[in-house]
Amino acid sequence: MDLGWRGNFAAVFGIVLLGSLIYAHTLNVPWYMDDIRAIVENRSIQRLQDALQNLFFSSRGIADVTFAINYSFGKTSVFGYHLVNIAIHLVTSCLVFLLFKRVFRNRFLLALGGALIFVAHPLQTQAVTYVVQRMTSLAALFFFLALYLYVRAREASEDPPACHLLFYIGALVCGALAVLTKQNTAVLPVALILFDRYFLPAEQRPPWRRLLLYAAPFAVVPILLAIKSLLAPMLTGSGISDVGGLPDLIHLRHSSPTNYLVTEFSVIWVYLRLLIFPYGQALDYDLPIVAAIWTWKNLIAFIGVAALLSAAAVLRKRLPCVSAGILWFFLCLSVESTVIPLDPIFEHRLYLPMFGFAMVVMAGFARLPRRTALVGILLITTILAVLAWKRNDLWNDPIAFHQDNLRRAPRSERVHVDLANAYRKEGRLKEAQPLYERALEINPDYVLIHINLSMVYTAQKKHQKAVEVLLEGLRRNPSHFKLYNNLGVLYNLMGKFHDAASFLETGVRLEPNNATMHFNLALAYERLNRLDEAVTHYRRAIALESANPDTHFNLGSALYKKGDKHQALQEFLTATRLNPEHAASLYNAAQIYISLGDPASARRLAVQLQQVNPGMARQLNQRLTQ
Numbered sequence: 001m002d003l004g005w006r007g008n009f010a011a012v013f014g015i016v017l018l019g020s021l022i023y024a025h026t027l028n029v030p031w032y033m034d035d036i037r038a039i040v041e042n043r044s045i046q047r048l049q050d051a052l053q054n055l056f057f058s059s060r061g062i063a064d065v066t067f068a069i070n071y072s073f074g075k076t077s078v079f080g081y082h083l084v085n086i087a088i089h090l091v092t093s094c095l096v097f098l099l100f101k102r103v104f105r106n107r108f109l110l111a112l113g114g115a116l117i118f119v120a121h122p123l124q125t126q127a128v129t130y131v132v133q134r135m136t137s138l139a140a141l142f143f144f145l146a147l148y149l150y151v152r153a154r155e156a157s158e159d160p161p162a163c164h165l166l167f168y169i170g171a172l173v174c175g176a177l178a179v180l181t182k183q184n185t186a187v188l189p190v191a192l193i194l195f196d197r198y199f200l201p202a203e204q205r206p207p208w209r210r211l212l213l214y215a216a217p218f219a220v221v222p223i224l225l226a227i228k229s230l231l232a233p234m235l236t237g238s239g240i241s242d243v244g245g246l247p248d249l250i251h252l253r254h255s256s257p258t259n260y261l262v263t264e265f266s267v268i269w270v271y272l273r274l275l276i277f278p279y280g281q282a283l284d285y286d287l288p289i290v291a292a293i294w295t296w297k298n299l300i301a302f303i304g305v306a307a308l309l310s311a312a313a314v315l316r317k318r319l320p321c322v323s324a325g326i327l328w329f330f331l332c333l334s335v336e337s338t339v340i341p342l343d344p345i346f347e348h349r350l351y352l353p354m355f356g357f358a359m360v361v362m363a364g365f366a367r368l369p370r371r372t373a374l375v376g377i378l379l380i381t382t383i384l385a386v387l388a389w390k391r392n393d394l395w396n397d398p399i400a401f402h403q404d405n406l407r408r409a410p411r412s413e414r415v416h417v418d419l420a421n422a423y424r425k426e427g428r429l430k431e432a433q434p435l436y437e438r439a440l441e442i443n444p445d446y447v448l449i450h451i452n453l454s455m456v457y458t459a460q461k462k463h464q465k466a467v468e469v470l471l472e473g474l475r476r477n478p479s480h481f482k483l484y485n486n487l488g489v490l491y492n493l494m495g496k497f498h499d500a501a502s503f504l505e506t507g508v509r510l511e512p513n514n515a516t517m518h519f520n521l522a523l524a525y526e527r528l529n530r531l532d533e534a535v536t537h538y539r540r541a542i543a544l545e546s547a548n549p550d551t552h553f554n555l556g557s558a559l560y561k562k563g564d565k566h567q568a569l570q571e572f573l574t575a576t577r578l579n580p581e582h583a584a585s586l587y588n589a590a591q592i593y594i595s596l597g598d599p600a601s602a603r604r605l606a607v608q609l610q611q612v613n614p615g616m617a618r619q620l621n622q623r624l625t626q
Helices: 004-026 034-040 048-053 061-074 078-103 108-120 122-129 131-155 161-181 183-199 208-235 257-276 296-314 320-333 354-365 370-395 398-408 413-425 429-442 447-459 463-476 481-494 497-510 515-527 531-544 549-562 565-578 583-595 599-612 614-625
Strands: none
Touching (some): 004 078, 004 108, 004 122, 048 061, 061 131, 078 131, 078 183, 078 354, 108 354, 122 131, 131 183, 161 183, 183 320, 257 320, 398 413, 413 429, 429 447, 497 515, 549 583
């Protein structure tokens, strides 16, 4: 029974209320893992104009624009990012309800129940609470919106052509946005056909040829993206194995397309267990890519997957919702869980497949009396909501979160590093150190561990141990520029400027377009009084990254030592323009103005310096009154 617009309003209100209650306490969840690289340290999102220029040239350009908008309002304060993520999830869940109304026609309770499972399932927390996975939830929002508009276009086929065309073009635009946000939505054209054939009224179904032509335009952007992301790299010799860009972790060895595909046969069963019994969740499951393909375990997992797909075919007529739900589940995992080698398992990959799971669950309830179904849906929704709330509560405490993950993946070097990073962030170096050391025992080839452990040793004034760890890293990874950079920084800190320059020179040869490397090398040259070379590398660092006030300040200092006061003054002024609170630049620029006989300009800077550093301002005023 359809309850009309009042029923729809009540359902949407209930979905939004439940989702808000589950996620309200996540607004201050801190940054995790890829959040740092993709958001906090990602300079391309720090200016909205730059993000807009990369909108169609980056594989995740749409998501980056939304991050840039967040950054323009709140910089790196997590509150706004979480607010947007939650809003995306709530809107997506409402779209799921509208689509389920087409799946379970005249069964309002089942449509609402499917949407409640979607909004409340604890597996969804990774796509919502883990900020960087906005890429997943936002892509799903566009995906479901494209599907909904496609359905409206098909439903409006008897209406005036303009109405039908409006819905159809809207669906095409949303489909393109979905794929440009995250590539796992490239399956949209097949999803449209699947939904059309299973759930639109039989009298509205066109012949197969016409349906394929109708859905074909939705494949244009996915095909172009596949050419760019898969075919082009393969033709240039890098191969499909390099597309995922996997880190050098133990469990990711043997990452060929075949090995990855066979691994995913077992991963599917982990996903199904998590969907049905969502306990033991983790950010990092440390599930290894299989080394041997022909094993009984792999064969049994494959037979199980084949049996599920066969069941979908057999149940096509008798239980269409079960059949469609199974096919939807596999379809929406097909990009990330077949032959493109990635990290084998992540919970956020179940965000889109959750629609198929909820469909199967509701198909089960459809066979029960209404009152029994109502009680069952309320019970399941309550259990899922409580589990999701508890999972989100754990996200609020990074140390507890990673401790929990370590209990579930005790052999993962990455989890050891994540927990150690959380300890180091809180200054608990003695607790971080053994975790890094254990991670290094598990995987002595992983560069990140060498770097982080050396930083802990350095913070504890154990400089020689830090050097030894970095040198061992270089022995194992002689071409990794970050190790040369960190050795250079460490030797600069120790006052061994010749050694610092030697390692940094090698690093610059390996990575000539790294601004930080040029800056550190220039610093070593400056300490060695090789001022011409220092100026050259400071200028190169500025050419690569012009918005860093510290680089302009250091260049100004080197130029001043060379006796070039006018050029030094310009660099100090540039530093103050980039950072009005850069006290040292304000002070040095004022000093140069005094030496050039321009006390009025120096006084203006002194007024500005008074707001930033009153002590330095007093020294400057004393100089002005002499």
